Amino acid sequence: MSGKLYIVGTPIGNLDDMSIRALRILKEVDLIAAEDTRHSIKLLNHFEIHKKMVAYHQHNEQHSSEGLIELLKQGQNIALISDAGMPLISDPGSVLVKNCVAQDIAMEVVPGPNAGLCGLVLSGLDTRQFLFLGFLGKENKAINEGLKRIKESEVTAVLYESPHRLTKTIDILINNDLGHRQMSISREITKRFEESKYGTIKDHQDYYSEHTPRGEYVLCIEGRTPEEGTPGQNLDLNAMSLEEHLAVYITDGMPEKDAMKQVSKDRGLSKRDVYNAIKR
Template sequence: MKMTVGKLYLCPTPLGNLEDITLRVLRILKQASRVAAEDTRHTRKLLSHFDIHVPLVSYHEHNKIKKTPYILERLLAGEDVALVSDAGTPGIADPGEELVREAIGNGIPVIALPGPVAAVTALSASGLTSTPFAFYGFIPARGKLRKGMLADIERETKTTVFYEAPHRLLKTLSELAGMSQKDRQVVVARELTKIHEEFIRGTLDVVLDHFTQNPPRGECTVLLEKKVEKMEINMSPEALVDELLATGFDKRDAIREAARRLGVPRRDVYNVIHKKK
């Protein structure tokens, strides 16, 4: 008789507000044979709050190579394992993707439960274009990898989302400001879902100045407006908008397209058009 394998459940946990955990996640955590946790001390406190008492196994960036075979062994023996990170969804800029690949390769069902992701939470309230967007996870602290990733982010033609530690935020914003358009919009979301949640919005220079005067605290989610290449157009905003209107654009879309072609903020074109009247 063939033994039934267990299931690997990916269980998102709150970013900071315990009310954000789902009923389904709580049920799976209670029913699991064991919970694989990024930080067992942190997860034990979370489970205790909800009166959940399940064996814990440590699974994080520095021991994943050693612990993956053990977790696979338990899954193949028929145990259900719930994987959690300290906050948010496992495998999304957190430990988990390697374990997921190994589980899939061994015919083990992987079940992802919906829940908190800091990048998506911040994006939804950023005011920036949400589709498409590019997610870069954590920025490397130093070296060629850091320089390469920042260069990729600066060139990105989609709204970009990444995570940064508070003590490196000023350095990162300064480096981006030095290589990018000064009027490029950026949003920094910090302390998401917590009492002191804050969204700081503005151009790179404005946001950099804000955090120079107000040192950031708490992990930050940074969102950068997509890069728009300026087109060589020898035409005033008014004339370009009139030309676009004549080709069938409505007024709002004509202003947006004119701003894109000129490489200037949409509000600048809007102000010019309305001052004309």
């Protein structure tokens, strides 16, 4: 029979947050797949867990997954851990889990802390629904896609950011007309110097113009506000051609398919009529 993959959450700073169940699983499995074995050995040594580890990180994820799947098929039980928090959440693991699903290998999750959720409940913003984006990214394409989703979203957006990129990210948000939105910034969650600050994005820009960022950050950004309105609300859309009407929504970042749907709704036309008129 195949073994089982355990997806194990670990502390994000305070080792007292390690669960009794997580400790038991890590002691019982045959192997631990860790994002960074040099980092995880400190955790294991603290709890006197002496277990073989292998590296499983973003640079070897595909190759390492193949080897781990073979070990699981041979009957070994494996625990997957990241450097901190829940594996797969802005951390490696998705390739291995997908392969386990495809090959009908048993899995079990062992819940643990998550920085994004902790930041969200500290934010004072709407927590009923939220948009988790992880790190906004470094490439322009990824940044622009993330910004588009933040601007369009009506629910709280949750981001991770490192100290050396925090001010740059805040500046990007300001430059995209989001400075008026409320945002909480929490740093070093569960650690000794845990701290949360509140205000508009512009308030945070002012604060960090005089303070050096330190620690790992969770940013929670208010969803689209009423004063932002909706695309085209102050324009006479009916006086435009269908092509111009469509361009209003696309310029605001709406996908063409959704923009056509909105145009058909605005003008009382079928989507087919809009499509035919624009594409001819």
